[in-house]
Structures are given as structure tokens and as C-alpha cells.
Amino acid sequence: MNLFPSDVRIVGRLIAKDWQVYQKQLAGFLAGIVLALGLIGSGGPWWVAGAGAMLLIVLLVVVGSVTIQTSLLTERKQQTVPFIMSLPVSPMDVYWGKLLANLVIYLVPLLLVGGGMIALILTTPIADGLIVWIVLSVVFVLTTFCLSLCFAIACESEGWNAFVMLGLMTLIGPFMFVVGRLEGIVEHVRGEQVVWTPTALAVLAAELATIAIAIVVTSVLYARKRSFL
Amino acid sequence: MNSAVRVHYMDHLRALAMLAGVVFHAALAYSPMLHGLWPTADAGGSAAIDVVAWALHLFRMPLFFVVAGFFTALLVERRGLAGLFRTRVLRVLLPLIVLLPPVLLSLHALTVAAVTHLRHPSPLLVLLADYARTHDGLPLMPTLAHLWFLAYLMLFTLLVWAISTLEPSPRLVAALRAWRPSWPVAAIAPIVLVPALAATSAPWPAPESPLPQLWAIAFFGAYFALGYALRLNPALLDRLRRPAQLLVVAALALYAALPWVLGTPRMIPPEPAMRWLDAALQAFAGFWLTLGCLIAGRAWLDTANPAMRWLADAAYWVYLVHLPLLFALQYPLLDVALPWGVKFVLSTGLTLALSLASYQWLVRHTWIGRWLNGTRPGKVAGRTRSAALPGN
Numbered sequence: 001m002n003l004f005p006s007d008v009r010i011v012g013r014l015i016a017k018d019w020q021v022y023q024k025q026l027a028g029f030l031a032g033i034v035l036a037l038g039l040i041g042s043g044g045p046w047w048v049a050g051a052g053a054m055l056l057i058v059l060l061v062v063v064g065s066v067t068i069q070t071s072l073l074t075e076r077k078q079q080t081v082p083f084i085m086s087l088p089v090s091p092m093d094v095y096w097g098k099l100l101a102n103l104v105i106y107l108v109p110l111l112l113v114g115g116g117m118i119a120l121i122l123t124t125p126i127a128d129g130l131i132v133w134i135v136l137s138v139v140f141v142l143t144t145f146c147l148s149l150c151f152a153i154a155c156e157s158e159g160w161n162a163f164v165m166l167g168l169m170t171l172i173g174p175f176m177f178v179v180g181r182l183e184g185i186v187e188h189v190r191g192e193q194v195v196w197t198p199t200a201l202a203v204l205a206a207e208l209a210t211i212a213i214a215i216v217v218t219s220v221l222y223a224r225k226r227s228f229l
Numbered sequence: 230m231n232s233a234v235r236v237h238y239m240d241h242l243r244a245l246a247m248l249a250g251v252v253f254h255a256a257l258a259y260s261p262m263l264h265g266l267w268p269t270a271d272a273g274g275s276a277a278i279d280v281v282a283w284a285l286h287l288f289r290m291p292l293f294f295v296v297a298g299f300f301t302a303l304l305v306e307r308r309g310l311a312g313l314f315r316t317r318v319l320r321v322l323l324p325l326i327v328l329l330p331p332v333l334l335s336l337h338a339l340t341v342a343a344v345t346h347l348r349h350p351s352p353l354l355v356l357l358a359d360y361a362r363t364h365d366g367l368p369l370m371p372t373l374a375h376l377w378f379l380a381y382l383m384l385f386t387l388l389v390w391a392i393s394t395l396e397p398s399p400r401l402v403a404a405l406r407a408w409r410p411s412w413p414v415a416a417i418a419p420i421v422l423v424p425a426l427a428a429t430s431a432p433w434p435a436p437e438s439p440l441p442q443l444w445a446i447a448f449f450g451a452y453f454a455l456g457y458a459l460r461l462n463p464a465l466l467d468r469l470r471r472p473a474q475l476l477v478v479a480a481l482a483l484y485a486a487l488p489w490v491l492g493t494p495r496m497i498p499p500e501p502a503m504r505w506l507d508a509a510l511q512a513f514a515g516f517w518l519t520l521g522c523l524i525a526g527r528a529w530l531d532t533a534n535p536a537m538r539w540l541a542d543a544a545y546w547v548y549l550v551h552l553p554l555l556f557a558l559q560y561p562l563l564d565v566a567l568p569w570g571v572k573f574v575l576s577t578g579l580t581l582a583l584s585l586a587s588y589q590w591l592v593r594h595t596w597i598g599r600w601l602n603g604t605r606p607g608k609v610a611g612r613t614r615s616a617a618l619p620g621n
Contacts, residue, residue, distance in 0.1 A: 027391035034384065034441060041440030042428065119439040123371050 003219045005096045010089050014097025015104060018071055022105055025066055029109050032059050037116045056113050057141075061172065063109050064145040065165055067102055072152045073161060095153065095222045099215070102149050106142075114138040129191035132200050136185075137176045139207045144168040146211045150218040179203060236303070237538075238531040239296050242522060244544035246293040248581070249285050251551045254375070255577040256282035258559050259569045262489050268340055269559035270351035273569030279489045283432050287484065287515035290378065291452040292522050297382055298456025301389055306460070310390055317386045320601060325379040328549055332376060335553040337369045343560040351563065372437040375552045384441055385453045406462045412472035419509075419516035422448055426508035431499075432489070433511065452519065459523075466524055473517075473524040480517035483510045542602050546592050547584040549601075555580045 005011045036059060039052030084094060117134050120126065148165045155161060179185060184199025257267045259274035260282060304313045343350065344358045344367065361367050373380050410418075425447035426433055436445035459465050469476075487510050488495050495503050530537070558576045565572070592598045 023394050024396075027394035030387060030391045034388065034446065035443075038441050038443035038446050041438055042443045116440060119371075123439050 002092060003223050005093045006090045007093055010093045011096045011100065014089075014094065015101040018097070018101035019105065022067065022070060025063075025070070026105060026108065029059055029063050030112075033109055033112050033116075037112075040116070040120055053117075056116070057172075060110060060113055060141055061169055064106055064141075064148065065169070067105050068145075068149055068152050068161075068165065071102055071105075072098065072149075073158055076156060077158075091225045092223060095219070098153060099149065099218075103146075106145055110138065110142055110145075127190045127192060128194050129188040131194045132185060132196060133176075133180055133189055136179050136200065136203050136207070137172075139204060140175050140179075141172060143207045143210050144172060147214050150214040154218050154221050235533070236299070236531075237533055238526040238529075239299050240541040241530040241534075241537050242292060242526040243296040243300075244537065244541040246289045246296065247544040247548040248540070249289040250375070250548055251555070251580055251584075252577055253282055253285050253289065254552060255555055255559070255573060255580065256285075258576070259573050265352045268343070268351060268353050268357075269556055269563065270353065271559075271563060271569055271572060272349060273572070275569065276492065278573075283487075283489055284481075284484055284518075286432055287511060288518040288522060290449065291515055291519045293378065294381075294385075294449045294452040295456035295459065295519060295523065297385070298453035298458075299460045300456075301386065301453070302457045302460030305389065305393070310393055313386060313389070316603075317383060320603070321379050321382050321386070324549065324601060325373075325376055325383070329373065329376055332374050332549075332553060333369060333372070336374060336556060337367070339553065339556045339560060341367055343563075347560065347563055349563050371439060373439060374437060375435070376549070377435055377437045380439075381436070381441070381445065381449055384446065385450060388450070389457070402461070405458060408462060409464060409468050411468050412476075415469050415472065415476060415517070415520060419512040422451055422512035422516060423505070423509045425451075426511050427505050431487070431495075431504070431507040431511060466520070466527075469520065470524055470528075473521050476517040477521035480514040480521070483514040484518075486510055487514075542593065542598075543585055543588040545601055546588045546597075547581070550584050550587065551580055554583050 032055065036052045036055035039055065040049045042048055042052075089097075114134070117138070118131055121128060121130055121134065148161075148168055151164045152161050180189065182199055182203070184197040185203075188195040188197065256278050257263050258269040258271050259278045260267065260270075261274050261276055262279045262283075264270045264274065301313065304316055308316065340354070340357065341361075344354050344361055347354065350358065357367055425444040428444040429442070433444075433448070436442040466473075484490060487507060495507070498504075499507070555576060558579050559572075562572045562576060567575075588598075592601070
């Protein structure tokens with residue numbers, strides 16, 4: 001069983017292909033992110049900044065689901081597999097191409113949003129201690145995206161994919177609420193120091209481990225495939 | 230860029246806009262309006278400084294962003310979007326990342342030294358001294374300082390990519406290329422800038438926060454778009470040459486109605502009506518002055534001139550390094566008993582001399598020069614107009 005691609009250059013080309021195909025959506029999201037960051041940075045009434053923050057979170061969630069929907073589920077509907085079978089690529093090349101392309105496409109807005117929020121906290125009177133909660137929340141959003149992505153790669157059922165994607169999205173709000181009240185995190189949120197307590201580090205480690213496990217499990221499942229069908 | 234295909238008037242306008250920035254920042258120390266807010270504010274000063282410096286402020290950065298938009302379109306035309314990104318990352322984003330920490334650290338160190346040692350500190354330094362006593366030191370503020378324009382330039386580069394990717398209608402682009410607006414359009418166009426300026430204080434401040442400011446994106450973005458359109462349609466301003474003179478006169482008349490010229494300061498915060506009035510006056514006066522600069526630049530500065538070319542090459546470096554140098558000169562001058570005019574000329578002259586000399590000796594013929602300005606500076610091909618470029 002080979003978990004890795006047979007040709008790294010092909011994977012690079014597949015990533016570039018997906019980037020080109022979906023850059024229109026990305027361009028729209030980028031414009032939305034600039035608008036949201038502008039609203040947050042406007043220094044206007046609190047509700048303007050609040051609307052900006054809400055827009056950022058909505059955009060992140062929407063970017064993730066749209067990327068998976070269009071690059072995996074819609075392509076499947078369009079019966080692209082027979083065409084891919086005629087190309088000199090292995091199933092693992094296509095797998096890594098899809099996985100990495102989606103991650104690259106998603107990481108651009110995610111890093112912009114995460115960086116923007118951290119910049120906001122560092123440059124305004126908002127307590128710097130909030131950064132830990134922000135990082136944990138942003139990495140959780142990334143975790144839900146990775147889980148949805150891995151599930152979409154492994155399972156072809158559109159119904160199950162929609163169920164998993166929506167289910168994971170609904171966890172984002174409760175996660176932010178619960179983590180913000182965890183002992184070891186809550187007492188530093190309003191402080192001026194960024195404190196990475198063992199609790200915060202454990203949550204971060206759990207998130208990263210979930211991402212890693214999801215990718216490894218999906219890789220193993222996909223590596224068992226001898227053909228595209 | 231080869232000198233045979235350089236757009237001289239745009240190069241020269243960019244240089245003048247950046248050098249005007251040095252004069253503007255030097256003048257702020259003697260501005261009564263900023264006396265309580267500017268760290269190097271001197272005990273001496275004159276209302277005349279406010280009148281002249283803030284007039285300069287109305288159009289120097291707008292002009293810079295018009296030029297930036299123009300050169301962005303030129304880069305897209307010649308090297309494509311990927312080439313634009315490579316150039317912008319190398320010459321805009323990297324200088325911002327590399328130079329921002331030393332700029333912030335040096336400004337902070339100079340201010341801490343001024344707070345500690347000056348016998349005649351500015352009002353802001355007095356406040357900072359009080360803060361330092363009660364808070365055990367002065368914090369390093371994470372701002373973009375005077376390098377904010379680099380961040381906005383990168384942001385507009387990203388938006389150029391976004392808009393190009395969304396593929397604007399070819400009919401719209403063709404219509405823009407063929408458009409020859411007449412004076413009524415120029416007369417009412419600044420109205421689109423009014424909401425942006427109404428969303429901030431007057432005169433508009435430098436958007437130094439690391440987060441993008443919506444008003445600044447809209448305001449400078451509009452000027453950037455004008456510059457971009459000017460490259461797509463070089464004849465865009467052709468029908469505005471004659472009315473431009475009248476528009477400049479009208480701009481000066483509107484400028485004269487602003488509170489810092491009339492000497493009638495507004496309440497803080499100003500009443501909504503006054504806020505909108507000031508925004509409108511700034512928007513119209515600033516736009517028409519910028520238009521006047523573009524038309525005058527095209528008429529008078531569109532020739533290859535070795536001295537101007539050298540200045541154009543030096544201007545970027547000068548602007549990047551001028552503020553710490555200026556503060557290093559103006560802080561000690563606070564304790565020197567000289568007329569404010571002498572201090573102004575001395576600090577401006579020395580800042581320009583030091584930064585221009587450092588450009589000639591440390592930058593122009595080294596890797597730093599190649600990094601910031603591109604190709605190694607070559608000989609200029611005499612005094613020729615830049616007609617080599619189509620449409621110029």
C-alpha cells in the first residue's frame with residue numbers, strides 16, 4: 001500500500017488546476033474579507049465591528065463548504081472520473097492533488113482572517129489574552145474543514161456529505177462558547193498577557209491531532225483503491 | 230524599466246509626491262493645529278504652515294495612488310498578473326516587512342530619549358512622560374507608521390487580481406477605453422469621495438493601523454482606480470486640459486473655506502452637518518488639485534531629465550527612511566532657541582540631504598537599489614519626450 005503520490009509534479013499541476021478553476025470564487029471571498037476587515041478596523045460604533053466579525057466567520061464557513069462542494073461533489077456529478085482515468089495519473093496523485101488544492105485554497109482566507117483578528121487585538125485596547133481563544137477557534141474552523149474535506153474524499157454519497165458538513169458547522173458556535181469558559185483559558189481571556197496554559201495547549205494539540213488523523217485515515221482508505229472506480 | 234519606454238511625467242510626479250511627504254512631515258512640527266498631537270511639535274509655529282502643509286496633504290497621497298494605479302496597469306499590461314505579483318511582493322511587501330521593525334524601533338527609541346532628556350518637550354511628549362512614569366515605560370505601538378502606503382498598495386494589488394479574475398465585461402472595458410469625459414464629469418466626480426472622508430476626521434489622518442480602514446480603501450482606492458483607468462485610456466484627461474485651470478482655482482477657493490484655513494475650529498466630535506461639509510470640501514478640492522497636478526505634470530514634466538530621473542530613483546528610498554531621520558533632527562531642535570522658520574528649513578534640508586546622500590552612497594549602486602528600484606540605473610537618453618509609449 002503506497003500512501004504517497006507517484007509523481008509530485010503532477011500533484012503540483014493538479015493543485016494549480018484547481019486554483020485556476022476556483023480563483024473566481026476566491027476573488028469574491030477575498031473582496032468580502034477585505035470589506036469585513038475594513039468594517040472591523042473602521043473604529044466606528046461597536047455594531048459595525050461586530051458586523052465585520054460576523055461577516056468574517058460566515059465567509060470562512062462558506063468558503064470551506066463552497067470549495068468542497070465545487071471541487072469534489074460537483075465534479076463527481078459531472079462524471080469527470082472517466083476522463084481522469086484516461087490521464088497518466090494514479091489515484092493517489094489525484095487524491096493528494098484534491099486534498100492539497102483544497103487546503104491551499106482554504107488556507108488563504110483562513111490565514112487572512114486569523115491574521116486580521118490577531119492584528120485587531122494587538123493594535124486595539126482589546127485584551128491580548130483573547131488571542132489564545134481566537135487561535136483555538138480558528139484552528140477549530142480549520143479542523144471542521146479538514147474533516148468535511150476528508151469525508152467528501154472518502155465518501156461519495158452527497159446526502160452523507162451534506163449531513164457531515166452541516167453537522168460540523170453547527171459545532172463551531174458551541175465550541176467557541178465552551179472553550180471560552182474552560183478553566184485554564186477563561187481566566188486569561190481578559191488579561192493583557194497571551195498565556196498558553198496546559199489546557200489551551202491540550203485543546204490545540206487535540207485539534208491538530210484530529211486533522212492529522214483525518215488525513216492519515218483518508219489516505220489509507222484511498223490507498224486501498226486499485227483503480228479510480 | 231528601460232528609459233526609452235519610461236512614462237516620465239508619472240515617474241516625476243511620483244518623486245515629487247514622495248518628496249512633498251518629507252516637507253509635509255517636517256512642517257507638522259510647526260503646525261498650530263497639530264501642536265498637541267505631534268511628537269516633535271515645537272513651541273514656535275505659524276498658522277501659515279497649517280494653510281500650506283494641509284493644502285499639500287490634500288493631493289500628495291491621492292496623487293501618489295493615481296501614479297501607483299497607473300504603474301500597476303502598466304505592469305499588468307507588460308508582465309501579466311503573475312509578473313505584477315512578483316514585482317509587488319519584491320518591491321513593496323518585502324520592504325514593508327524588512328523596514329517596518331527598524332523604523333518602529335528607531336522612532337520608539339528616539340521618543341523615549343526625547344521624553345527622558347529634553348528640557349522643552351512638546352505637549353505630547355509631556356503626556357508620554359506622565360504615562361511612562363505611571364506605567365513603567367512607553368509601549369511600542371504596533372502601527373504601520375509612514376509605511377502604511379505600502380500596505381495599501383499591496384491590498385490594491387490583491388483587489389486588482391480579484392477584479393481581473395472576476396472578468397469585467399469587455400464592453401465595459403471598451404467603453405472605458407473610449408471615454409473622453411468633459412468638465413461636468415470632473416466637476417461632480419469627487420462626490421463619490423465624500424462618504425469616505427465623512428467617515429473619518431478632518432483633515433483625513435494617515436491610516437496607520439495594521440487593519441485596513443474602510444474609508445482609506447474607498448478613498449485611496451478611487452484614486453488608484455483613476456490611475457489604472459488612465460493607463461487603459463491615456464486620453465482620459467484630454468478634454469480636461471482647459472477646464473483644469475478653473476478647477477484648480479475652484480479647489481483653492483473651496484480649500485479656503487476649510488476650518489483650519491478660516492481659523493474656525495470645529496467642535497470635537499464635529500456636528501454631522503459640519504463633518505459632511507468638511508468632507509465635501511476636502512474631496513472636491515483634493516480631487517481637482519490632483520487633476521491639476523496630473524495635467525500640469527503631463528504638460529511640463531514629460532521629458533527625460535537626468536536630474537529628475539535621479540530624484541525619481543531616489544524618492545522611494547528617501548521616503549522610506551525620512552521619518553526617523555526627521556525625528557532625530559527635530560527632537561534636539563526643541564531645546565534650541567532658533568526661529569521656527571530656521572528650524573523648519575534646517576530639519577527639512579538636513580533630512581533630505583542625509584537621505585539623498587545615503588541613497589547615492591549606500592543604495593543606488595548596490596543590491597538595495599536593485600531591490601527597491603529594479604534594474605541598475607543607466608544613462609538617460611537625453612531630453613526626449615516619453616512618446617515612445619503608445620498613447621503617451
